[in-house]
Amino acid sequence: MLRLVLLLACCALPSFLYAQFSVRGTVRDAESGLPLTGVSVLTESQTGITTDTNGRFVLTLSAPQTLQLSFVGYQPRRIAVTATDTLLRLQLVPVALSLPEVIVRGYESNRTLPETAGSVGVLNTRALRRFSDASLVPAVNTLPGVRMEERAAGSYRLAIRGSQLRSPFGIRNVKFYWNGIPFSEPNGNTNLSLLDLSALDRMEILKGPAGSLYGAGTGGTVLLSSRQQAPLGVQVGVNALGGSYGTWRYGAEVTSGYENGLVQAQVQRQQSQGYRQQNAFDRTFANVWSRFEVSKARTLSANVYYSDLYYEIPGGLTRQQYESDPQQARAGSVDTKAALLNKTLGVGLIQEYRWNDHWQNTTSVYGTLTQFENPVIFNYKINAEQALGGRSVFTYRNEWLPGYDWSLVAGGELQHGFEASDTYENVGGQPDSLRYNDKVTTMTYLFFGQAELELPAAFRLTAALSYNRLDYRFLRLFDRLDGDLFNTHRSFRPVVSPRVALFKKLHERLSVYGSVSHGFSPPTLAEVLVPGGSLNDSLQAEQGLNYEVGVKASPAEGWYLELTAFRLNLQEALVSYTGADGITRFRNTGATRQQGIEGLITYQYQDFGRWVEGLNTSLAYTFHHFRYGAYVQEGQNYEGKFLPGVPQQGVALTLDFRVRGGWYLNSTFSHVGRIPLDDANQDYADPYTVVSARLGWRYNRARWYEAHFFVGGDNLMNQRYSLGNDINAAFGRYFQPAAPVSFYAGTSFRLK
Known part of the structure; x- marks a missing residue:
């Protein structure tokens, strides 16, 4: 009997030992090499574990079997393991995240897009790089309610719900942040063309005066983000692109x-001769970005960038000039070498600190130094500028009842700017006799708070407000023309801007929301200090109430729908006009009534079959019915007229295919309705349709290198249109012709 027991024990011992084998593994993104946190690793008995912050897992198995790996945004994978597979290095192939899975960061609640009580547009890395990488314009214009223009190569204008009324050049009335640091200048301008697209990983746009956490602004808020993670080890990449009209890009x-x-x-260099006369572009951009979790409680980030920007200004054309020879520059632009030169060095530091599961703080500080030159037809301006600022946000989250969360956000922001400005005569594109010598100091600050409360019956209430203040001090030390020296202080009355939103989840795949928000936007320095030298200190801040309701739905797997209706009643709206001397000035209009409907439908499908790996398509529709209210100027009554510069309708359709083997095709169709060009609505820009496409191939040896080749074309229907019209221009010089059909080809190579 004893011998039988021993024999059975010896037979069972190998099985017992075999049952104790452990499997260790690491799961990474197949494209980027990044570790994936939270991947579900299940055994055949549906027990298992999730990967840790480094993408690692450990499992003890009783027998050889097949593991199932799954993670949101990635293709699931099955892998057979035995006792000899003690260390696994696994990869999951990413698929494009559908919009219902995208996290919105703008309201400090980190909720998905369908659960956010506001209209938000999000562009991730793939969406930003669907085109030639040389411009942000086509990517941004795929969003409803948002319109980006490029009057000259690199001269961006961004309009969120019609806010381009105030932007003859540059970006105003929209606040920008980069990695949580204010990127808009203290004086209200934003030089987005300083940045290269390669530095951006994500773009989030809060539409209308809904960003109470970001202070003054009736147009909206844009949040830019850099890469947040990287695969272990060192990667070296190079890229190059060439295209029509002398376009070169390499880095x-x-x-x-x-x-x-x-x-x-x-480091990235981009150059172009441009389609028109006096339309060259040249930018060198360098950036060092770092982010480290130095402890479980603290994360430190640093961002340093330098941009050397130069672009020429061809100027606006009359309709007759536009139709006869759209490549010509405005008379005088070539002779005076009209252009913009901007050299900016920026440094920013960010600390994120988590005291516990409830309390968190994010604080950032920054500084910039800028050398700015702007020769134009009527003068030559040279500025030396510096800016300092910071922002701090405290967040508290907890439950007020079991299963019902509440959160509180509070903080402040401060920006200080100084500008030493010399304005000269422009003689042949060179500064000559000094006209004016000015010193300008800008101080802006805000305090903000937000409370969010989850309620029974799937309701959620959000209440927020901000306290905003802006001060300018102008000191004129020299005036050659009339000797009018001044020392003026202009302070805009502090304003409290509230926002209230109510969200209701009707179904797991259906939600509705409504909000009321107040917007406040004082004049920027460029609007107060007229380029001709005078001070327009009579300008008032524009203010208004925005009413918004929206529906968000995911009716079936892969589908996402969003419909938003809004009305913005704006008082003292600022609008630009250009005089006979070519100088752009601004005036308050009295009132505007801006109402519209914006819709978005997206669909994503994976694994069509043997050849097609995936399909992504989106349809964005914009209807804006913007009119003047009470507005009388120089004896003319413009009440009821359409706001100039705002198309009433816009459509953008995207269709992307990914084919097995690394091939892809991105195609875009966009249509813009006719655009009124003056307050009286006597002149309009014609409607136009633009089609673009990009064909590419990626070869990815995940452990060694990745190669990428692509070709593409813009304006494939060869439409004649004006991308960036000068509103209320003297002598009808409204038009800034865009390039006809153009092509490009590029490549990138990354060694891992």
Whole structure:
């Protein structure tokens, strides 16, 4: 009997030992090499584990079997393991996140897009790089309610719900942040063309005066983000692109990924001769970005960038000039070498600190130094500028009843700017006799707070407000023309801007919301200090109430729908006009009534079959019915007239295919309705349709290198249109002709 027991024990011992084998593994993104946190690793008995912050897992198995790996945004995978597979290095192939899975960061609640009580547009890395990488314009214009223009190569204008009324050039009435640091200048301008697209990983747009956490602004808020993670080890990448009209783009990047962070350094050069006369572009951009989790409680980030920007200004054309020879520059632009030169060095530091599961703080500080030159037809301006600022946000989250969360956000922001400005005569594109010598100081600050409360019956209430103040001090030390020296202080009355929103989840796939918000936007420095030298200190801040309701739905797998209706009643709206001397000035209009409907439908499908790996398509529709209220100027009554510069309708359709083997095709169709060009609505820009496409191939050896080749074309229907019209221009010089059909080809190579 004893011998039988021993024999059975010896037979069972190998099985017992075999049952105790452990499997360790790491799961990474197949494209980027980044570790994936939270991947579900299940056994055949449906027990298992999720990967940790480094993408690692450990399982003890009783027998050889097949593991199932799954993670949101990635293709699931099955892998057979035995006792010899003690260390697994696994990869999951990413698929494009559908919009219902995208996290919105703008309201500090980190909720998905369908659960956000506001209209938000989000562009991730793939959406930003669907086109030639040389411009942000086509990517941004795929969103409803948002319109970006490019009057000259690199001269961006961004309109969120018609806010381009105030932007003859540059971006105003829209606040920008980059990695949580204010990127808009203290004086209200934003030089977005300083940045290269390669530095951006994500763009989030809060539409209308809904960004109470970001202070003054009736147009909206834009949040830009850099890369947040990198694969372990060092990666070196190079890229190059060539295209029509002398376009060249090339650069290099080095990224070093660590268990707790990353360091990324890059340099990018972009040049173009442009389609028109006096339309060249040249920018060198360098950026070092780092982010490290130095402890479980603290994360530190640093951002340093330098941009050397030069672009020429061809100027506006009359309709007759536009139709006869759209490549010509405005008379005088070539002789005076009209252009913009901007050299900016920026440094920013960010600390995120988590005291516990409830309390968190994010604080950032920054500084910039700028050398600015702007030769135009009527003068030559040279500025030396500096800016300092910071922002701090405290967040508290907890439950007020079991299952019902509430949160509180509070903080402040401060920006200080100084500008030493010399204005000269422009003689042949060179500064000559000094006209004016000015010193301008800007101080702006805001305090903000927001409370969010989850209620029974799937309701959620949000209440927010901000306290905003802006001060200018103008000191004129020299005036050659009339000797009118001044020392003026202009302070805009502090304003409290509230926002209240109510969200209701009707179904797991259906939600509705409504909000009321107040917007406040004082004049920028460029609007107060007229380029001709005078001071327009009579301008008032524009203010208004915005009413908005929306529906968000995911009716079936892969589908997402969003419909928003809004009305903005704006008082003292600022609008630009250009005099016979070519100088752009601003005036308050009295009132505007801006109402509209914006819709978005997206569909994403994966694994069509043997050849097609995936399809992504979106349809964005914009209807804006914007009219003047009470507005009388120089004896003319413009009440009921359409706001100039705002198309009434716009459509953008995207269709992207991914084919197995690394091939893809991106195509875009966009249509813009006719655009009124003056307050009286006597002149209009014609409607136009633009079609673009990009064909590419990616070859990815995940452990070694990645190669990418692509070709594409813009304006494939060869439409004649004006991308960026000068509103209320003297002598009808409204038009800034865009390039006809153009092509490009590019490549990138990354060594891992």
